[in-house]
Amino acid sequence: MKKLFILTFTCSLISYSFIFSQEKNSVVDGIVKEAYENSQLETLGHELMDDIGPRLVGTPQMQKAHDWAIAKYKSWGISAENQQWGEWKGWERGITHIDMIHPRVQTLEGTQLAWNPGTSKKGVTAECIILPEIKDSISFQKWLPTVKGKFVMVAMKQPTGRPDYNWEEWATPESFEKMKKNRTEMTRAWYANIAKSGYDSRSIIPALEKAGAAGIVDNYWSNGFGVDKIFGARTKKIPTVDIQLEDYTMLYRMVEHGDKPQIHVVAESKDLGVVPAFNTIAEIKGTEKPEEYVILSAHFDSWDGGTGATDNGTGTLVMMEAMRILKKVYPNPKRTILVGHWGSEEQGLNGSSAFVADHPEIIKNMQASFNQDNGTGRVVSINGAGFLQSYDYISRWLSAVPDTIRKHIETSFPGSPARGGSDNASFVAAGAPGFSLSSLSWSYWNYTWHTNRDTYDKIVFDDVQSNVILTAILAYMASEDPERASWEKVKLPIDKKTGEPQEWPTQRVPERKGGL
Template sequence: MKILTFIPVLLFTFPLLAQNTGADTAVISRIIREGTDRSGVMQTASYLTDVYGPRLTGSPDYDRAAEWTLNELKRYGLENVKKETFGPFGKGWSLKRFYLHAMEPVSFPVIGVPKAWSPAVKGVQKAEVVWLNVKSREELETYRGKLAGKLVMISDPVELKPGFKPDASRHSDSTLLVLSNADPKGTRNRSTMGQVNPAISVRDKFEFVIAEKALATIEPSRGDDGTVFSMGAYVVQPENVSWDQRIQAYSPGNKTVIPQVVIAAENYNRWVRMIGKGQTIRAEMVLEVSFTEEKDGYNLLAEIPGTDYPEEVVMLGGHFDSWHGGTGATDNASGVAVAMEAMRLLKEAGVRPKRTIRIALWGGEEQGLLGSRGYVKKNLGERLDKAAPWDSIRYQPAGEKFSVYFNMDNGTGKFRGIYMEGNETARPLFRDWLKPFATKGAATLSPLSTGGTDHMAFNAIGLPGFQFIQDPIEYFAKTWHSNMDVYDKLIEDDLKHNSMVMAVFVYQAAMMEGLFPRKPLN
């Protein structure tokens, strides 16, 4: 019944859509029919997560998943399917085996995830667990000569409180209204940083622990209920180093990284309390990893060539890489599967777009948008002086003819609208393009800009790049960069919906009379 009541609304609104572009309403009907009745988005997501697992940039797992993905894109009938490098990346890393178990005075398993690019420990290591309980640099001296070969708990305990609010939520009418009426000069932030203790820094602690030859560091997760958030290993940086000159854990020749493990806050807090009661804790740890040699990072590209203006390009995508604790489901197999499914829907609908429609699945997003920034610099243009006015931008010919990019990277939640990035010229277009999905709750246009993902690489040189408004579900609460970022957290109906919205948006953009309008640069 849902299909029967949905399609008439689509047919009723299509004449309005045709006023803004040369889009064929019959094609849009076929896109939505195929996406509703024969969606392959969950099958794609399952292969990416269950079969190939996490896709850490530079790792063999990334390579295996990439080969499967390229073959799928070819199977869809897409053209110019290829890998494209974005520059040197660094070492690959794979976690082969890990466990951490409390042995004395009581025995229990510890929930944990090593940080990516953490070195291994040799064999089975049994060691004392020590809490580095310091509030200043001066207090570090009380631990001098006491940490060699120890498992060092390097942080304060985490305060855990009952969860009276649900982890998962959807946007309400009121929250969507706030987004739609927001100050266009504002920015929607993805996360916030914790407080910093000026008396002693993370750098101070790691520098001391490494010098003391500790076996490994142990940190508490910011999550609860056994959820462990783990990213890349911490590297002690030289004093006053600029951001773009920082040494990374994956940098070639970097030997300053100590084995690092993040454990469940509940386990960490228990150890803190036990040590506070004078207990001597011993634990057993296995941490086996493998490194691969430095190589170039790469993105995955494929396209449907345009018929009238093939050199003008509409793009869609999301980042292909993930962290390693789970299987990279909501971050970002969901976005990859939606973009791939959108391309499949377009092919099944028999589109003949005026402009080329290109999918890009980015590498290195988790390390700083490396893939998308590399693609933009290599193919489209560059802002020569980031501190200078916008007139320092130099476009390549492809940048002059670039139209628009649409991105997905905010979990599994349903598209409820789109962030306009302060581009008011996009409002009437997006309003019309969302009309087929208004009855499904996707109608909000927010003037806000949103950060933290690959559309920013395009915006940085004045090219239109957009991210959709998504229902939060439990993205930041449970799955983002965590061991619970797994297939079971994906919502099928939401991803089917997103695939259809994405397909219609790129089709509409590809059929416009001209390029997508760019906002004034100032």
């Protein structure tokens, strides 16, 4: 009887394994086929980036994006809702127009910074000035009244508008080294000069506003041709604009040479008071273990210098397209597959950390989450996020991914826990397996991350398509896995600064009333 039982049990396992293998191959093949033959990526990308545009928290465009996503999910038969997690300063970008009107006329390339109060339709006209050579805080206070009625330029004059790779390609080694040395010395001198005022590069701006400046002119060059980082303003009543390096340094040279350049700035933004802040959550309900969750993750918000295409429009497209495909070829998952499109990641992971805090019943039953948020490139790296047994299950799930995609991916286990950077850190801090699908650069940090050039044309759809297939298969495999993924944490190494063992990251407290 014992031998018969063992034989019967073994045959049952073989039969189950064979049936599951057939089902797995069928679903994986279906995912790959749907992704390649019926891709919706370009249409989704156009609707999100071109039609809706940037998705700064607190803006009408952010709300339009939430509502658009809900409508899309419902059109695919997927339940979805917007979950409020907080409130934010409401603001709407209008027309920004910047013109030099003296000593000659030229339209300048630049934009108003976020959450900045608008000008009238007539705009503001004033002379540009630069910060003086500062002896000490007393001399600076004596100089301060001279800013009244002037646009104050608060960024250093870069010595070159050519990125380093361009110098390295064309300059002599001696010339390249000379430029870098000069730039380093100029940068040190610039910040040392500001420090003598008693302020730093941030706190000096409110001081200039209080002294009666007509506006602030900044330049946050991103070390690439024609590219600037665009963030939020630090003034409360006067306009703050970022003018790109090519025009900014021209104005700076004019001031240095005594040309007294004047600019005219129109910035028709609107203060919209207090508005609700949301996460968009969609799910395909599990059939066997509906209270266990596989979570797909990407932040929905962006900065608004460009249209947020690679940060994080592409991550958003990956998760939406993966959900669409899963609903079509795997409509009855074992575990619930949930997707979170998080708000206000850019201001400190606020949407995802609020979700983690507000839904402990989901977090404690997580199988895994997969987050994508570093550009348009194909995924090339996955690490175990500090979970001791992650090698076992991540490797098992990856085994189903086609080799054409899997061969590009390097894995490292057990890895270390994410402490920030993107929304996977919100889950890791709660002790739940949250994995980053880290992608190839495509010059992300210089050219598209938080810049005026983060636009649809920078999307590499072949790579995004590969990421869709990877994500959908990982979600499918995690859902079907007969075992719960282990949450056992690795023993962290000694902190060299303290001599004590490193601690697991703690959960963030989300900012639920931002900019108010």
